[in-house]
Amino acid sequence: MVGAGIQGLWCAWAMARRGRRVSVLSAGADPRVDPAASQASTTAGESGRLLTLLEGRPFVGSAAGAFERTVTDGGWLGREPDERSRWWAHARRAAAMDARAVAETTDWYALASARALDLWSRAARDDAHLFDGASLYQGAITRLYDSPPVASAAARQHQDRGVLVRHIEDAASLKAQVPLAESSIGAGTVRAAVVTRGLSLDIRRFVANLIEHLEGLGVTFSWNTRVTGLRWHDGERLSAVQTPAGEVAARDVILAPGAYSQPSLLEALGARITGVAGRWLLMPRPPGWAGPLKLHLTPEGQGVAGPALDLNFMAYRDQARDRDALAVGGGYIHVGGPPFATDPAQLARVDAQIASAVERLWPQWWRRCDREGAIVRSSALCVRSFTTDDRPAFVNRPTTLGGRFVLHAGLNTGTATMAPAIAEAIADVLEGTGESAGMLHPNPETAAGCSPSLPGALEARVTTTSPGAFA
DSSP, X not given: OBOOSHXXXXXXXXXXXXXXXXXXXOSSOOTTTOGGGSOOHHHHSOSEEEEOTTSSOOOTTTTTTGGGSBGGGTSOBSSSOOHHHHHHHHHHHHHXXXXXXXXXXXXXXXXXXXXXXXXXXXXXXXXXXGGTTSOOEEEEEEEEESOHHHXXXXXXXXXXXXXXXEEEOSHHHHHHHOGGGHHHHHTTSOOEEEEEEEEEEEHHHHXXXXXXXXXXXXXXXXXXXXXXXXXXXXXXEEEEEEETXXXXXXXXXEEOOXXXXXXXXXXXXXXXXXXXXXXXXXXXXXXXXXXXXXXXXXXXXXXSSSSOEEEEEEEEXXXXXXXXXXXXXXXXXXXXXXXXXXOHHHHHHHHHHHHHHHHHHSHHHHHHHHHTTOOEEOOOOEEEEEOSSSSOEEEEEEBXXXXXXXXXXXXXXXXXXXXXXXHHHHHHHHHTOOTTGGGSOSSHHHHTTOOOOOSSOXXXXXXXXXXXXXX
């Protein structure tokens, strides 16, 4: 197992439960010791995570031009456009023109996310020890919208997947559902809501618990172990994974690379991944806090040009400050591949967008916290992996030891939510059943294992000497 983000850990758990001996290689540090150096978006950001149906979805339609402009100009770029970002912008514009594929991808995200939410709930019920100290919340999660038509479309998606609790459009019901947002409802900032089933948790605590559980199952971890290449036999079957300490061979090999991966090595496999970061704001929980929230603001609602803004509001225990805190995460900054580079002015603009949205939602609470110096603008970056068309990069090839080599990556903002369903599907592929292969890709033929041949004539040895990490 290459990669120890949330996807890699779920895959390791799925295989260990099936009686397999599992070894995990991670280029990052043990997140229990140094989360910021884990080289995984799961733990490199702040602790709070929201798990709902629409955390992952295609952006190529609604934000097709986001890679063409900087954040200050209404886009997602974290620095001035260059040749690589212009290539990404062109590729995503082309993908947005295929309406059928966008609709197919939208349905697939919802299908896989609904399945994953069931698996998260099952884990919370059957393996409750994994959530010890993780501020787990299960139940109704309210998604707030400034646009009733956007809320209605979201309500239909939730209804189709059986997770809709309530769709609210009148002000009186909105105020009853979210009393904390009464002033913003009266001001028209919030005009509709979708109440759905979901979860929220402290992802760092959950990951620490899961790693300890995996170690108890006999799973071994090699931290700070960078994968530098892959060795192929006849350009078709994987022979070994290459590291500075030597080669590692196994019957089955899973790669769950995120945005921290080496672009050159991924591109040799036909997989193109880029990083889009989110930012965090930390503050005390307001009195009367009743559960996680999500706020969706259209460009019109923000009074700016550019894509919509999504913010997640999640409770967690701030151990450093000994308080019950709120993590507000969101925003989109294209940072490319590692080493990530951004213009501080672009990061500051995203921070300002998040702060402005929170102030509009809770003006009185915001002003009070601001006066008391209780608002922390985190320096953490949660870098999510995006593909050119928001479909996951998927490679399924044989190994020389009679097993399979599977690469799966690029679920943009949906990896944490979707990880259990993807892991179960990969485990089915490795076990030869393929029962849940449809969870792996929107295209049925690709999901069934008919992935294209590796591009070009692969040489016996594919390596990269670029600095940084693949896993």
